[in-house]
Amino acid sequence: MSEATRTRPLTGREYLQSLRDGREVYIDGERVQDVTSHPAFRNAARSIARLYDALHAPETRDLMTGEDRLGIRTHRFFMPSYSTQDLLASREAIAHWSRLSYGYMGRTPDYKAAFMASLGADPDWWAPFEESARRWYRTYAEQALFLNHVLINPPIDRNKAVHEVEDVYVHVVAERDDGIVVSGAKMLATGSVLTHATFVAQNSAVQLEEGKAEDYALVFIAPMDTPGKKLICRNSYELSARSPWDNPLSSRFDENDAVVVFDRAFIPWENVLVHRDVRKATAFYAQSGFMPRYTLQSGTRLAVKLDFLCGLLVRGLKANGTYDFRGVQARLGELVGWRNLIWALTSTLCHEPMPGPGGSVVPRLEYATLIRLFGSMAVPQARSIFAEILGGAPLAIPSSHRDLQNPELRPLIDRFYRGSVGDAHDRIKLYKLLWDAIGSEFGSRHEWYEINYGGNQEQMRLDMVRFADARGLLDEFDALVERCLSEYDLEGWRSDTWLGADDRPA
C-alpha cells in the first residue's frame, strides 16, 4: 500500500498481496497470520480482489474508471463529481461492483470514496492539515485504496459526556513533534480486516463540549499495520459456512465487523485531518459532502440487493406453486415497489445535485437523507414479505448437500422436495441461496446492518429536520402556511378571487 511508485489502481493479485502487512487481527482467541489464507476471511478477500480486477478488465475498464482533474485514472466514484453526468457514471460503476456480490458486500472500497473524493475537491477545508488531505487524496485515488471507517464510540456509558469516558473512547494521550499518540476503541469496522487503513472520526449524533472534549475532537487515518492498532473480530460466517451449496453468499461475501482498538498508537501528522478542533470534528459529516455522497453508494448497493431479492422471491414462489395467487402477487408488488423507490432515489441524487466542496457537486441533502431513512426500512420490509408469502418453505429443506449425496435418501428427496417448476436439486439449491440471503446468521446480520447503517433510528429522523432547517426548507414550509392563513380573516376572504357569504345568490 505504501509503495510510493504505484500510480494506478491495484490489480486483484496486488490487492491480496497488500493485505499481508503484519496487521493485528484477532479471531477465536488467536492472532491471524495472513488474512488472505485464513478460512474466516480468504474468500471475502477474493471477492474484493475480483472488484479490483474489474477496474482493469478490457470489457469494464471504461465503465469503472475515468481520469480526474489531476490526470489520475481511478474508479469513477473515487474522484470528485462536477456534473450530473459524473454522478450517473459513478452510479453505474458502483452498481457494477455491487452486482459482483449481489448487493451483499456493503463496505466495498467505493463506500469510503464518498469521503476521500472530497479531500481532493477541497483540501483547503482541512487547514491546517490541507497537505494531509492533498496527499491522502492522491495516494488513495492513484491506487484505489480500500479504507474502512469507524465513527461510533463503543456502547458503554452513553449516559456520560464523551470526555468522561476516558478509558474507552478514542482520544489523544500524548502529543509529539511528529504526531499524536491515541488510545481507545471504536465500533464497528465493517470489512476492516480486508482494508488498507481505518478512517476515524465522530458521528453526527455525538456532542463534544468545547473546552472539555478537545482530546476527542479528531479525524485521522490509520494504516492497518499501525503498531498498537488491533482488530477484534466478530464470529465469522465464512468460517461456519458448510459449503458453497449450503451457504453460497456467506461463504464468500462475509465482511467481518470488528472493534478497532488503539493502544497508544502513533499517528503521524501526515495522517491527521482534524486535531483538537471540536467544530471541525463534528462539522465534517455534513460539510465535507460525505453524507450526501455516501448515500449514492449505499443506495445503489441497496437497489442491487433489492433486484436480487425480487428475483429470489419470484423463483421461490414459482417453485411453491403460489406465484399466481392474488394476495401473494400483492405482497410481491410491495417488494418491487421498494426496489423501484430506491432506484428512483439514486436517479434523483444524480439528476438534482447541489453545490459541493471546491466547485464539485454532491447529491442534494434532502434527497440523500431519504435513502438514509427509507433505505433502513426496505430490507426489514422485504424479510417480512418473504416470511409471509413463503411460509415454511425455506425451512422445509434438507440439512446439507450431503443429504442429496446419500443414495438411500436421494429418491425420497427427489420425490418430496421437487418444485412446482424444477426438480428437487434445483429447488433445494434455490432455497439454500434464499435462506442465506434472508434467514441465515449472515442474512439476519444483513437486516441488522441495514437498520443501523446510517446511524440510530432517532438520529436519522432528527437529522432530517436539522438538514431541512439548514437548507431553508422549514422556512419554505412556513411561508406556504403563512400564505394560506393570510388569505382570510374574521371578516372573510381577503381577496376577491373567492366569493364570500354575502355573495350567495338570492
Ligand SMILES: Cc1cc2nc3c(=O)[nH]c(=O)nc-3n(C[C@H](O)[C@H](O)[C@H](O)COP(=O)(O)OP(=O)(O)OC[C@H]3O[C@@H](n4cnc5c(N)ncnc54)[C@H](O)[C@@H]3O)c2cc1C
Ligand atoms: C452490522 C453493522 C455494521 C456496522 N458497521 C459500521 C461501520 O463500518 N462503521 C461505523 O462507524 N459503524 C458501523 N456500525 C455501527 C452503526 O453505525 C451503529 O450501530 C448505528 O449508528 C447506531 O448506533 P449505536 O449502535 O451506537 O446505537 P445507539 O446510538 O446507542 O442507539 C440505540 C438507541 O439508543 C438511543 N440512544 C443512544 N444514545 C442516546 C442518547 N444520548 N440520548 C437519547 N437516546 C439515545 C437511540 O436513540 C436508539 O434508540 C455498524 C453496525 C452494525 C449493526
